[in-house]
Every structure is written in C-alpha cells, then in structure tokens.
Amino acid sequence: MITYVLRRLGTGLVLAVLVTLITFLLLGTSFDDVAGTLLGSGATPESIQAQKAHMGLDRPVLTQYADWLSHAVRGDLGASYFTAEPVRSAITARLGVTLSVVLAALLFTAVISVALGVLAASRGGAVDRVAQGASLIGFLVPNLLIAIALVYLLAIKLKWLPATGYTPFAEDPGSWATSIAIPVAALMVPGIANLSAQIRGAMIGELRKDYVRTLRTRGVPTRSIVLRHALRNAAGPALTVLSLEFVQMLGGALIIEKVFALPGFGSYAFDASLQGDVPIIMGITLFGVLLVVCVNLAVDLVNGWLNPKARIH
Amino acid sequence: MSSSVKAPEPNTLETPADTGRKSALHTLMRDPQAVISAGILIVIVLLGLLAPLLTEHGPNHSSLDAVNAAPGTEGYLLGGDKSGRDIFARLLNSVNTSVVSALIGASIALAIGVTFGLVGGYFGRRVRGLTEWVFSLIMTFPGLLLLIVLLPVTDGDYRATMMIFGVLLSPGIYRLVRNLVVGVSKELYVDAARVSGLPDRRILSRHVLSVVRGPIVIAAAFLSGSSIAVQSGLAFLGIGSNEVASFGAMIADGFTNLYEEPLQFVWPSLFLGVMTASLVLLGNALRDALEGGRPKASDVVGARSRPAPAAGAANTAATSTASGLLVVEDLTIAYPAPSGELTEVVSGVNLSLEAGETLGLVGESGSGKTQTAFATLGVLPPEATITRGSIRLDGRELLGLAETELRKVRGTSIAYVPQEPMSNLDPSFTVGSQLVEGVRAATTLSRSEARERVLALLQRVGIPDPRRTFDSYPHQISGGMAQRVLIAGAVASRPLLLIADEPTTALDVTVQAEILDLLRDLQKDLNMAVLLVTHNFGVVADSCDRVAVMRQGEIVETGSTEELFSRPSHSYTRMLLDSILDDGAVRTDGPADAVASDSSSAVPDTEAS
Numbered sequence: 001m002i003t004y005v006l007r008r009l010g011t012g013l014v015l016a017v018l019v020t021l022i023t024f025l026l027l028g029t030s031f032d033d034v035a036g037t038l039l040g041s042g043a044t045p046e047s048i049q050a051q052k053a054h055m056g057l058d059r060p061v062l063t064q065y066a067d068w069l070s071h072a073v074r075g076d077l078g079a080s081y082f083t084a085e086p087v088r089s090a091i092t093a094r095l096g097v098t099l100s101v102v103l104a105a106l107l108f109t110a111v112i113s114v115a116l117g118v119l120a121a122s123r124g125g126a127v128d129r130v131a132q133g134a135s136l137i138g139f140l141v142p143n144l145l146i147a148i149a150l151v152y153l154l155a156i157k158l159k160w161l162p163a164t165g166y167t168p169f170a171e172d173p174g175s176w177a178t179s180i181a182i183p184v185a186a187l188m189v190p191g192i193a194n195l196s197a198q199i200r201g202a203m204i205g206e207l208r209k210d211y212v213r214t215l216r217t218r219g220v221p222t223r224s225i226v227l228r229h230a231l232r233n234a235a236g237p238a239l240t241v242l243s244l245e246f247v248q249m250l251g252g253a254l255i256i257e258k259v260f261a262l263p264g265f266g267s268y269a270f271d272a273s274l275q276g277d278v279p280i281i282m283g284i285t286l287f288g289v290l291l292v293v294c295v296n297l298a299v300d301l302v303n304g305w306l307n308p309k310a311r312i313h
Numbered sequence: 314m315s316s317s318v319k320a321p322e323p324n325t326l327e328t329p330a331d332t333g334r335k336s337a338l339h340t341l342m343r344d345p346q347a348v349i350s351a352g353i354l355i356v357i358v359l360l361g362l363l364a365p366l367l368t369e370h371g372p373n374h375s376s377l378d379a380v381n382a383a384p385g386t387e388g389y390l391l392g393g394d395k396s397g398r399d400i401f402a403r404l405l406n407s408v409n410t411s412v413v414s415a416l417i418g419a420s421i422a423l424a425i426g427v428t429f430g431l432v433g434g435y436f437g438r439r440v441r442g443l444t445e446w447v448f449s450l451i452m453t454f455p456g457l458l459l460l461i462v463l464l465p466v467t468d469g470d471y472r473a474t475m476m477i478f479g480v481l482l483s484p485g486i487y488r489l490v491r492n493l494v495v496g497v498s499k500e501l502y503v504d505a506a507r508v509s510g511l512p513d514r515r516i517l518s519r520h521v522l523s524v525v526r527g528p529i530v531i532a533a534a535f536l537s538g539s540s541i542a543v544q545s546g547l548a549f550l551g552i553g554s555n556e557v558a559s560f561g562a563m564i565a566d567g568f569t570n571l572y573e574e575p576l577q578f579v580w581p582s583l584f585l586g587v588m589t590a591s592l593v594l595l596g597n598a599l600r601d602a603l604e605g606g607r608p609k610a611s612d613v614v615g616a617r618s619r620p621a622p623a624a625g626a627a628n629t630a631a632t633s634t635a636s637g638l639l640v641v642e643d644l645t646i647a648y649p650a651p652s653g654e655l656t657e658v659v660s661g662v663n664l665s666l667e668a669g670e671t672l673g674l675v676g677e678s679g680s681g682k683t684q685t686a687f688a689t690l691g692v693l694p695p696e697a698t699i700t701r702g703s704i705r706l707d708g709r710e711l712l713g714l715a716e717t718e719l720r721k722v723r724g725t726s727i728a729y730v731p732q733e734p735m736s737n738l739d740p741s742f743t744v745g746s747q748l749v750e751g752v753r754a755a756t757t758l759s760r761s762e763a764r765e766r767v768l769a770l771l772q773r774v775g776i777p778d779p780r781r782t783f784d785s786y787p788h789q790i791s792g793g794m795a796q797r798v799l800i801a802g803a804v805a806s807r808p809l810l811l812i813a814d815e816p817t818t819a820l821d822v823t824v825q826a827e828i829l830d831l832l833r834d835l836q837k838d839l840n841m842a843v844l845l846v847t848h849n850f851g852v853v854a855d856s857c858d859r860v861a862v863m864r865q866g867e868i869v870e871t872g873s874t875e876e877l878f879s880r881p882s883h884s885y886t887r888m889l890l891d892s893i894l895d896d897g898a899v900r901t902d903g904p905a906d907a908v909a910s911d912s913s914s915a916v917p918d919t920e921a922s
Contacts, residue, residue: 015450015453018450019450019453019454023459023462023463026463026466027463027465027466029466030465030466030468033465033468034465122612123612124612124695125612136593136597139593140586140589140590140593140594141586141589141590142541142542142545142546142585142586142589143542143546144542144545144546144549144561144564144585145564145582145585145586148564148568148582152571208694209736210731210733210736210737211736211737211738211739211740213687213692213729213731213737214729214731214737214738214799214802215739215747215750215751216692216720216723217690217692217723217727217728217729217803218723218724218728218729218750218751218754218755218802218803218805218806219720219721219723219724219725219751219754219755219806220724220750220751220754221720221754222716222720224750224754229739229741229742232741232742233739233740233741244452247452247453247454247456248456250458251456251457251458251459251460252457254457254458254461255457255546255547255549255550258550259549259550266458269458269461269462270461270550273461273462273463273464273465274464276464276465281462281465284458284462285458285459285462288458289453289454292453293453296453306741307740307741308740308741308786308788309740309786309788
C-alpha cells in the first residue's frame with residue numbers, strides 16, 4: 001500500500017518534470033518579448049540582448065531549465081521579474097482562495113450530481129426528464145453566459161451577494177461564504193451537467209444487471225439496492241469523471257477569478273502570463289500539475305476502496 | 314433475459330452497414346431537433362460568410378457619429394457600440410471568428426485523436442502503451458491554465474490558441490477511437506481480412522474507419538461547441554487582438570454598458586448561446602440517429618401488470634379450476650416494439666405446480682420460459698407489460714400486488730437461482746454480506762443470527778471452508794462455488810417455491826451434476842416445489858416429475874416426465890428429444906448411480922484463488 005502510494009507519487013514527479021519542461025521549451029520562444037516588456041517602450045534590440053544576458057535568458061534553454069529545476073527541488077521557485085516577490089510564498093498565499101472555490105464547487109458538484117443522477121436513473125419518467133433537461137441546459141449555455149447571468153441576477157438585481165471581491169475565511173466566515181458563492185455556482189453548472197449525466201448512465205447500466213434482479217428476488221428493499229449496491233458499483237466511473245472535472249475547474253477558476261476579482265492562483269497566473277513573468281508561470285504550472293497528480297491519486301485510492309477487484313494488497 | 318423481443322428484421326438483401334447508414338440519415342432528416350439545429354447553424358454561417366455584402370462598415374471601423382447609435386440608424390442596422398463601431402458588422406465577423414475557432418479546434422483534436430486512436434487501437438500492446446502514456450500526459454495538463462500560461466507564445470492570436478486547445482481536446486477523441494478499434498479488431502471479419510493478406514493500411518481505412526465514422530461525426534459537433542465557448546471566454550477576458558471581432562469581446566463591452574444600452578449585451582450573448590446550443594442539440598440528434606438513442610431510465614421497481622387482477626382472474630375462472638401451490642393462468646407478457654406497439658413474447662401460458670413437486674419448463678432460447686419465470690418472481694424488466702392473466706401462489710394473486718407486498722412474498726415464499734452465477738453476485742460486496750442482507754430482509758433475525766444462518770447454509774450447500782467463502786469477494790471464488798452461494802441465498806428463507814433458471818448451463822460438466830444433486834437434496838429437506846427452467850432434456854430426465862414444453866411463447870405440451878419421454882405427442886417435443894438424443898447428452902441411468910449422490914461430501918471444487 002505504502003509502496004503503491006510512493007510509486008504513484010514518483011510517476012507524478014516525473015510528470016511534473018515533463019510538463020514544466022515542455023512549458024519552459026514553449027516559453028523559450030518568447031524570451032525576447034519578456035525582456036522587451038521589462039525594458040518598456042524605449043527598448044532597442046541591443047538593450048534587449050543586454051537585458052537577456054543580464055537575466056541569464058540568453059543561455060541555452062535546456063541549461064536554463066536545469067537551473068530552474070535544481071532550484072525548484074530545493075523549494076526555491078525564484079522571484080517575479082516585475083515585483084521581485086518570491087514566487088513560492090506568493091502562490092501558497094493565493095492557493096487558499098483558488099482551492100476554496102474549486103473544492104467547494106467540486107463537493108457541491110459531486111453531491112448534487114449523485115442526487116440528480118440516482119433519482120433520474122431509478123425513478124424514470126418525469127423526474128428523469130426534468131433532470132435531463134437541467135443537465136442539457138448546463139451543456140447548452142456557455143459557462144461565460146451562466147456566470148454573467150448569475151452576477152446579474154444575484155448581485156446586481158437582487159443584491160443578495162457581492163458581485164466581486166473576496167473576504168478571507170479567518171476574517172469573517174459568513175462574508176467568505178457569500179464572496180465565493182457566485183464563483184462556485186458558476187463553476188458547478190457545467191460540472192453538474194456532465195457528471196449527473198454520467199452517473200445517470202452508469203446507474204441505468206447497473207440497475208439492469210443480473211445481481212440487481214437476484215437481490216430483488218431475495219426481498220432486499222429497493223432503497224438498499226439503489227443506494228448501497230448500484231450506486232457503489234456506478235461510483236467508480238463517476239469518480240474518474242470527477243477527477244477530470246477537477247482539472248476542468250482548475251482551468252475554469254482562472255476565468256472565474258478574473259471575472260470576480262478574486263485574489264487567487266488564477267488571476268495571478270493570468271496577470272503573470274500577460275506580462276510574460278516566466279518564474280511565476282513556471283511556479284503556477286508546477287503547482288497546477290502537482291495538484292492534479294494528488295487529486296488523481298486520491299481518486300484511485302477511493303476507487304480501490306470501492307472496487308475490490310482494483311484493490312491493492 | 315434469454316428471450317427478449319425480436320425487432321422486425323430489416324430488408325435482408327442489404328448489408329447491415331448500408332441499412333444502418335440509410336436509416337440513420339432517414340431518421341435524421343425526420344428528426345425536428347436535427348433539422349432545426351442544422352438549419353439555424355447553416356443560416357448563421359451563411360450570414361458570416363456574406364458579411365462583406367451585408368454590412369457597410371468594417372468590424373473595426375469606428376466613427377464618432379455612431380457611438381451608441383440607436384438600432385436602425387442609417388448604415389447601422391443594430392446601432393453602434395460605445396466605440397462607434399457597427400454592431401451588426403461586428404456580430405457577423407464574430408460568427409466568422411467562431412467558425413474558424415471551431416474548425417481549428419475540432420479538426421486538430423480529430424486529426425490527432427483519430428490517427429493515434431487508430432494506431433493505438435489496432436497495433437499491439439507496446440505501441441498502445443506509448444500512445445496511452447502520451448495522452449494521459451496531455452490529459453493531466455490543466456487545459457485553460459495552459460492556454461493562458463502560453464499567452465506569451467501564442468502572442469494573443471486566437472488561431473494559435475485554438476490549435477493548442479485542439480491538442481488539449483484530443484485525448485477524449487483518442488480514447489473514443491481506441492476503444493472502438495480495439496472492439497472491432499477482435500471481430501471475425503477483421504481477422505479474416507488480415508488472414509487473407511490485406512495490408513494493415515487497407516484494413517484500417519476500409520473496415521475500421523467505417524466503424525468509427527459515426528462517433529467521430531457526433532464528437533465533431535461537441536468539439537466545435539466547446540471551441541467556440543472557450544474562444545469567447547478568452548476574448549471576454551481581453552486575451553487576443555482587439556482587431557479580431559469576437560462574441561466574447563462584444564459581451565465584455567456590452568456588459569460595461571449594460572444599463573445604458575442593454576441590447577449591445579444581448580445580441581452577442583444571443584448569437585453565442587444559439588450557436589453553441591445548436592451544436593450540442595445537433596450532436597445529441599446525431600447520436601440518437603447513429604447510435605440508436607441513449608438508454609432510457611425507468612422506475613427500478615419495474616414491470617407493471619396492466620389488467621386489474623380481478624378481471625384477469627374472472628377471465629380464467631370459468632375455463633379452469635386448477636389448484637396447487639403455484640397456478641399460472643393465461644399469462645401474457647408483451648414488450649413494446651420500436652414502432653411502439655406491443656409484441657407478445659409469452660401468450661396465454663398455463664402452469665400449475667404442487668407443493669414439493671418439480672416441474673421442468675423446457676424450450677429453446679427465446680421461447681419465453683425465462684420471461685415466464687421472471688413474471689412469477691415479479692422481476693420482469695421495466696419495459697415489459699403483463700397484458701393479461703393471473704399468477705397465484707398458495708391461492709394469493711401476485712399480479713397487481715404493490716412492490717412492498719411483493720417484496721415480502723419474494724423474500725419468504727419464492728426464491729430464485731439464476732443461470733449465470735458470477736454476474737448475479739454484486740462484485741463490490743463480500744459473499745457473506747450479500748447473503749446476510751438477504752436473510753435480514755426476509756426475516757427478523759439479528760445481524761449475528763443471520764450470519765450464523767448463512768454460515769450454516771454455506772456448509773449445507775457443500776462449501777468446504779464456509780468462513781473463508783463468507784469473507785471472499787465474488788471474483789475470488791469459482792463459478793461452481795458461486796452457484797452454491799446463490800443456492801444458499803435462495804433457500805436461506807426456506808421458500809415454498811424455488812425457481813431455478815438454467816441453474817447448470819454456465820457450469821463445467823463435472824460441477825453440473827453436483828449442483829443438480831444439491832438442488833434435489835434441498836428440495837427433499839425443505840419440501841420445496843421447484844420450477845426448473847432448462848433447455849436440456851438430460852436435466853429434465855434427472856430431476857423433474859412433470860414437464861411443460863414451451864415454443865414461441867406458448868406451452869405446446871405438458872405431461873409427466875415418463876409420458877413425455879416415451880410418448881411425446883407434439884412434433885416439436887419429438888424434434889427436441891431427437892436432437893438431444895443424437896448428442897448422447899442425456900444421462901439415461903438413474904441419478905443415484907451417476908455420481909456419488911451424497912452431495913454434501915461431493916468432491917468440493919477448490920478452484921478458489
């Protein structure tokens with residue numbers, strides 16, 4: 001068990017190295033622009049070259065990457081080109097905002113999708129049509145329009161919730177909850193549309209299996225058949241979809257944080273990318289991949305617990 | 314479910330692929346959802362293409378006179394925006410941007426996904442291992458993060474961004490195609506093509522590509538929709554050149570101007586919403602037409618008996634005075650055909666069974682014997698309808714009982730032993746916990762008492778190490794063991810009637826005899842009636858007192874086993890008997906001599922891993 005987790009974390013690290021390497025190679029094509037941006041409008045080709053040499057950007061890209069990596073493994077992700085703020089502490093300070101939005105959205109997505117999917121699959125008829133209609137609307141309307149509609153309705157028209165801004169949890173849990181409510185809702189809608197459809201499909205498949213019929217013939221109550229037996233067997237594929245949803249939401253959070261002016265990981269990444277702030281971009285990429293690796297590992301461990309055939313002994 | 318409905322055969326002169334294609338196109342043309350969404354898309358794309366002819370100003374031409382101009386102003390059909398640009402011109406040019414985004418995103422995703430899906434699916438394990446690894450790597454990239462992180466590289470050109478987005482979308486297509494190809498390359502006709510020496514390239518393009526074509530068309534619609542949505546989202550954030558007209562940028566402009574000029578916000582939102590919605594709806598319609606619709610959900614509780622039970626009983630009371638433990642009269646089960654009308658799979662079946670008696674229900678697959686058994690248990694699939702008839706157990710009408718009532722009957726009076734042992738155990742629970750749950754549902758025993766009873770039963774059905782089996786998961790025991798477990802589960806509540814549906818068909822020959830002996834022993838011990846559904850006259854000769862022969866949903870002959878074997882009156886029965894005797898599959902000697910009859914000490918099958 002422990003060796004399994006260690007091995008998985010090991011492949012995760014290899015993945016992180018590969019992804020950051022590819023990102024760095026791609027970024028390498030834009031180092032001239034980075035130096036130009038730093039120097040401002042008076043930059044000449046000569047001053048740009050001088051600036052690159054000063055920052056070490058004129059060295060071979062692989063050497064630069066090796067340099068970055070050797071610092072990164074020691075926990076040093078460098079400092080912003082523009083503000084000189086250390087990248088690691090800047091990211092960890094902002095990570096809480098992003099994770100509170102993404103994890104809240106993920107939790108609600110999971111709970112609501114299970115409820116919708118199970119109800120739709122086991123009741124059929126009108127319940128199923130309503131659930132499928134709701135899921136279809138989530139697919140049909142672009143996320144952007146949903147976010148705008150929520151802001152317009154909840155913040156501007158009804159004035160129930162603040163449209164933008166963020167209150168840290170430690171400061172005031174109530175305001176914290178209202179400040180992330182609309183972003184969480186905007187992230188949830190496409191997630192629920194997708195996941196509830198997946199769960200519905202998997203549940204319909206399970207409920208048609210032979211063991212369900214056999215359990216019924218033994219007098220086992222329908223409730224237990226649906227919630228204990230079928231749902232448990234349908235949960236494996238649903239969890240995989242949920243882990244993909246996490247990746248999606250992490251990306252979606254970028255847009256959402258920008259729209260709602262949340263001081264998170266995403267808006268930080270966004271501003272850094274517009275400026276070409278390479279150390280921040282690399283730090284963000286690394287954290288992003290490590291988050292995905294951890295979530296995937298967690299999903300696989302839960303899957304092993306749910307599915308005895310996949311269990312690691 | 315050996316006997317489900319047979320759909321009317323399509324014209325057999327056409328190859329299946331041809332019929333499939335023609336009928337899919339036909340269904341699509343008659344599906345209003347497909348026609349309307351495709352129509353809307355065509356109109357929108359045409360508007361975009363004709364933009365230079367329809368508008369007087371370029372999308373970026375701004376004029377001070379036109380700032381926030383009202384709709385209908387000379388030369389500004391929908392008015393001007395806050396920078397004095399022609400909203401109509403910007404809308405139509407945004408359509409073009411969206412179409413280009415969709416084309417780039419979808420075609421890159423398809424090109425990469427399909428190519429490597431074909432390669433990974435068709436060639437051996439080693440190649441697949443590599444492609445698998447690369448695509449799971451792509452999947453771990455947080456997509457939008459990457460699009461934004463790479464802004465310095467793409468320089469804000471939306472076309473470059475869409476190319477990257479296409480790469481990020483490709484793993485989904487890869488998996489789809491790989492699964493289809495792995496499925497089809499196991500098909501016999503692909504094997505035949507390979508053996509006959511066709512080169513791989515020809516096989517891939519001719520046989521394999523035809524299978525993946527449908528799903529690819531469907532995926533293209535969804536890929537286009539998400540490309541358009543992502544391009545707009547990025548443009549909304551202000552990523553990309555100001556020169557490029559985009560719904561996202563227009564929405565962002567309109568949003569800041571929402572109170573003064575709400576229409577400036579409404580138009581791009583409407584166009585964007587309608588375009589992506591049409592693509593998704595078109596994709597759904599394509600899926601329904603090409604893949605025959607998605608599974609329908611229905612109430613778990615399942616089939617409803619349509620007639621009022623009283624009416625059913627009244628119909629038959631005059632014609633029959635049958636009595637017994639189980640009396641089935643005039644049972645008729647129907648399924649809806651694709652056209653919507655009901656097709657009968659069981660028609661007017663009459664059966665009766667005394668306490669302690671064994672009745673064999675014999676017939677070839679599709680004759681309706683399993684459907685009859687399921688109807689008696691009240692577990693027909695949800696789409697089945699019992700159109701008339703009566704099923705009485707110990708004088709009590711079962712048809713029309715509420716699910717809660719029926720559940721009590723099922724737990725305590727009728728039990729079921731299925732055909733395929735493995736699929737009838739829930740793979741996620743230990744054998745013991747499934748049996749305990751059944752016992753507790755049917756009795757008032759406590760958890761520990763139920764556990765004791767289950768352990769004793771496992772011992773009784775001849776499982777050598779009951780405790781170990783109790784704690785095992787289904788995949789850890791052999792098929793023969795699993796069937797013993799299921800028998801234990803069935804007799805746990807000491808039922809009056811046991812319905813065994815082909816209980817030995819899925820088992821090894823050596824295990825079959827042991828299971829039959831076990832059933833016979835248990836029947837004697839518990840004085841159960843047994844309804845034994847089988848297609849095997851050997852099993853009938855071994856175990857049954859009486860036999861009913863079914864054919865095409867009707868009982869053609871009933872009688873004692875001896876009578877039937879010596880003087881079969883119906884030609885169908887004679888034919889069945891002849892075909893089996895030819896195989897020499899019948900054990901004509903008495904059951905006691907055939908195997909060591911003491912089944913509890915019979916050679917235990919210890920294949921358990």
